[in-house]
Amino acid sequence: MLYQRSSALFSEAKKYIPGGVNSPVRAFKSVGGVPIFMKSAKGAYLTDEDNRTYIDYINSWGPAILGHTHPEVVKAVQSQAEKGFSFGTPTELETEIAKLITENVPNIDQIRMVSSGTEACMSAIRLARGYTGRDKIIKFEGCYHGHSDSFLIEAGSGAATFGTPNSPGVTQGTAKDTLLARYNDLEQVEDLFHHNEGEIAAVIIEPIAGNMGCVLPEFNFLKGLRELCDKYNTLLIFDEVMTGFRLAFGGAQEVFGINADLVTYGKVIGGGMPVGAFAGRNEIMDCLAPKGNVYQAGTLSGNPLAMRAGLTTLQLIKQDTEFYNRINKSTETLDFEISKILSSKGIEHRINRKGSMMSVFFHTNKVANFNDAQNANHALFNNFFHYLLERGIYLPPSGYETWFISDAITSTEIDKTLEVINKFEY
Numbered sequence: 001m002l003y004q005r006s007s008a009l010f011s012e013a014k015k016y017i018p019g020g021v022n023s024p025v026r027a028f029k030s031v032g033g034v035p036i037f038m039k040s041a042k043g044a045y046l047t048d049e050d051n052r053t054y055i056d057y058i059n060s061w062g063p064a065i066l067g068h069t070h071p072e073v074v075k076a077v078q079s080q081a082e083k084g085f086s087f088g089t090p091t092e093l094e095t096e097i098a099k100l101i102t103e104n105v106p107n108i109d110q111i112r113m114v115s116s117g118t119e120a121c122m123s124a125i126r127l128a129r130g131y132t133g134r135d136k137i138i139k140f141e142g143c144y145h146g147h148s149d150s151f152l153i154e155a156g157s158g159a160a161t162f163g164t165p166n167s168p169g170v171t172q173g174t175a176k177d178t179l180l181a182r183y184n185d186l187e188q189v190e191d192l193f194h195h196n197e198g199e200i201a202a203v204i205i206e207p208i209a210g211n212m213g214c215v216l217p218e219f220n221f222l223k224g225l226r227e228l229c230d231k232y233n234t235l236l237i238f239d240e241v242m243t244g245f246r247l248a249f250g251g252a253q254e255v256f257g258i259n260a261d262l263v264t265y266g267k268v269i270g271g272g273m274p275v276g277a278f279a280g281r282n283e284i285m286d287c288l289a290p291k292g293n294v295y296q297a298g299t300l301s302g303n304p305l306a307m308r309a310g311l312t313t314l315q316l317i318k319q320d321t322e323f324y325n326r327i328n329k330s331t332e333t334l335d336f337e338i339s340k341i342l343s344s345k346g347i348e349h350r351i352n353r354k355g356s357m358m359s360v361f362f363h364t365n366k367v368a369n370f371n372d373a374q375n376a377n378h379a380l381f382n383n384f385f386h387y388l389l390e391r392g393i394y395l396p397p398s399g400y401e402t403w404f405i406s407d408a409i410t411s412t413e414i415d416k417t418l419e420v421i422n423k424f425e426y
Ligand SMILES: *Cc1c(COP(=O)(O)O)cnc(C)c1O
Pocket: 115, 116, 117, 118, 119, 121, 144, 145, 146, 147, 206, 210, 211, 239, 240, 241, 242, 266, 267, 276
């Protein structure tokens, strides 16, 4: 048995933790089988409790963009730990990271740190409502903005995996203020604006969707959203929890040349520590407490250990002029070569890719929205996932997730991955 110790640990965990995990996607419910319990990670590799190693294409769902336990990040965290974990007071470190980010990301003057992407998106929506004095928001089917009530309406990711997009516990009262549109369907958005004139506080979107698998915005879609938001005095929120500091230092705003009014961050920004953030122009951010009256707070917000890990990660990226070229090139190679192999086997597929994010869909048609993603062959994805897992390649355990390529993945890991896929039988 390959995963003996993971099996035993999972049985034990299920006694004390709901479903045995602290975040649903980890349970492997979509792909079946036993979730692998990891005990350490280094560079491109994870090591499980049975002492098997894996090339990691999840990278903690994005944060480990440098690869795991980068020596300089480890050193920085260790040295911070000796000075103190948490003071509950302001620190110079918080200004340092805020300055680095606001000076290098388009269109943001101020940034507020929180402890997760969920908190960032939840707070950004509150701020948008407070700023505009309106209640409704538009979100897109298959986009995930964390698990706060307003967003658990046709959310992707874990919710999509389980086919239960609307969670019990979300009240009708909350759900009625969340309007839904299809990704890449500008006409539908226009229609919503038309029928709810003067009521929409914000449109929130993943500028590259990563939670229904990787789905790209079509030509002029984001630009069209920007124009509609301007026309109706609505705030455009880019949820860059996945794309921030990954597509480019300035995220999707920089890559697409489109300004959002508010931007949310998570994942890479904490370098593996629990960090989220939201940012925007002065006129909007000034509405937040204590300067303004939109309340938002956090005991561990701006936590020194987390800030140190995030700051060091961002500095390492920033000072390396070839960083994005390198991870993008690795991802491009994976895309082209995997596609070549699958074609040679006569396996219908679509690979969506942007920067260092990609997904393989087993589908005959393009995948441009949640419905397309649902129509892919997920049974085949699950076979593919397990075939690779048994051979030491760790993909996200669902066809609704994105692969995140780290800087530690080199041609050695890519060659090994392709060699395994070459032998894939189904
Ligand atoms: C992961 C994610 C979130 C939620 O972040 P958490 O840190 O898991 O709360 C929000 N938005 C997007 C786009 C994400 O990918």
